[in-house]
Amino acid sequence: MSSKEKPTLGGQRIKTRKRNIAAPLDPTAFADAVVQIYLDNAGDLELVAKSIESSDLNFSRYGDTFFEVVFTGGRTQPGTLKPDEGERHSYSVLDCEPKREAILPYVLYIQKTLRRRPFLIKNLENVTRKFLQSLELFEENERKKMAIFTALTFSQKLALTPETVFQPLLKDSLVAKGIVLNFITDFFKEYLRDNSLDDLISLLKKAKMEDNLLDFFPTAKRTPEALSEHFMKEGLAAVVEYNEKKMFEVKLKEIKSMLTTLISEETDVDEVVDIVKQQVKEAKFLDIEVVRMLWDVLMDAVQWSGKNQQQNANSALRQVKTWAKLLNAFCSTGKLELELMYKVQVQCYEDTKLMKLFPEIVRSLYDLDVLAEDTILLWFHKGSNPKGRQTFVKALEPFVNWLEEAEEEE
Structure with missing residues (x-):
């Protein structure tokens, strides 16, 4: 009995489907390139914005890394706020003075970037949320800068989602240490410079927090009297009146x-x-x-x-x-x-x-x-x-x- 021969293919050659092979992720190289743009333009945000617009950097892949560079001057280690290896610049949001006049140009610079690349709004939310969840790792004046920056992003209507930004603040450890209360106080002060109380309440409603002002206070101070005393002392009588109503x-x-x-x-x-x-x-x-x-x-x-x-x-x-x-x-x-x-x-x-x-x-x-x-x-x-x-x-x-x-x- 003859053994069966294995079948062989002949005639037309069958083409194999090409696979999309993704380029290896290299956020460090991307961060270094953005940092170099800052250094080449000596931190002039107008010039930086023009250079960013004309660059061929892969923002769709490294959006989070881009905003880390904007906020901290360089890339941060994954899951932390610690500086990662690579180049750094000293023209970041956290390097400027904790004042509106110093921070507003960064917000306008980001606004320009988002108009050209609107898909980056999600990355801005990601990084903002990441930093707000880690406020205890910042110095006091850095937390103030973040509060002013966040308020200005809403005032300038950068399309951030209030709930996505604010909900991370209710982290128990941050609330217990009074960090959230100080942050939200600075936020209210800055936001109300450009907007009405109704605008603020509308923002809090979108964040599902208009009924939860006491949740910003440490448990031991979570009373209407403590809320009124705190915000009156900070010159936010309108917030007190709203809460009482x-x-x-x-x-x-x-x-x-x-x-x-x-x-x-x-x-x-x-x-x-x-x-x-x-x-x-x-x-x-x-x-x-x-x-x-x-x-x-x-x-x-x-x-x-x-x-x-x-x-x-x-x-x-x-x-x-x-x-x-x-x-x-x-x-x-x-x-x-x-x-x-x-x-x-x-x-x-x-x-x-x-x-x-x-x-x-x-x-x-x-x-x-x-x-x-x-x-x-x-x-x-x-x-x-x-x-x-x-x-x-x-x-x-x-x-x-x-x-x-x-x-x-x-």
Whole structure:
């Protein structure tokens, strides 16, 4: 039996597919070339930018290395901030003075570079994030430079992603040492030189940190009082006002939610009064704020049928009657009673289904001893809110005439 011969290929030659063979990575050579551009131009950023633009350096591969050279004057060792082997220059961001005037030219220089090579924005984010995560390895004045630089990059709209930049700051070790608080304070100061508080809040919202200002503080100092004291001392009163307003809104929302639940469960009114008083005391709310909140919650809890005006009127008046004792507990002065009338007026003006209920609600509040006669007369003659004034004054005129006639008879 003859053995089988191995098959052989003949005829047309089969071509093998060529593979893309990547050139070996050489970040050190790239860094040396960038450093040499700085040295050749004696750190003149205008000339450096022109030389960078005309160069054929592989920025797409060595973007992170490029920004390391911009920040530190040379390449850093992988995973650290320690200088790596190779050439270095002394015209970096960290070599200049910790002042806006000294750092702004670097930001504008980077801005020019990004316009020509927008793909480098990701590399800028990478290196910025890397340095912010390692702030404890910097000297104090170097951290200040980084804060000013970061603020200016946002002011100049370099397209950095706020969340990508800011979230690394919440590293426990950095927060505990107070490094983050000092950094963010310098950042706020610099950013607010060119931008409004609304711009700053918008930036913090994009970074998902607008509700977390206390997270910048070490645990032992994480109190509203410490926050207010710190930022007031640093001349950032606007930040303090914003935080106080934010805290008020959070507490107000919590109390509204609790009160809505108590109303829906038909809790005894005396018990509700005690609970609200305790919550208000702990939250340190002003009486006028409590009156506004109570009326909003009571009206929001009304079961509006929407079928006809009389049913809506009955529902609203029934709610007022049920919870009059709660309103009375907090409308303890003429000024607070007047504030309640303002709330009723504005709501009736803004809500069409309540527009014609204003005189009935006021009459009901009077009958239930929530509003005094003097308060109603003051509102009628000179104290009403401008919203719908003529309409509501005219609608209440018969009741006011009755009050004045009764007073004359007495």
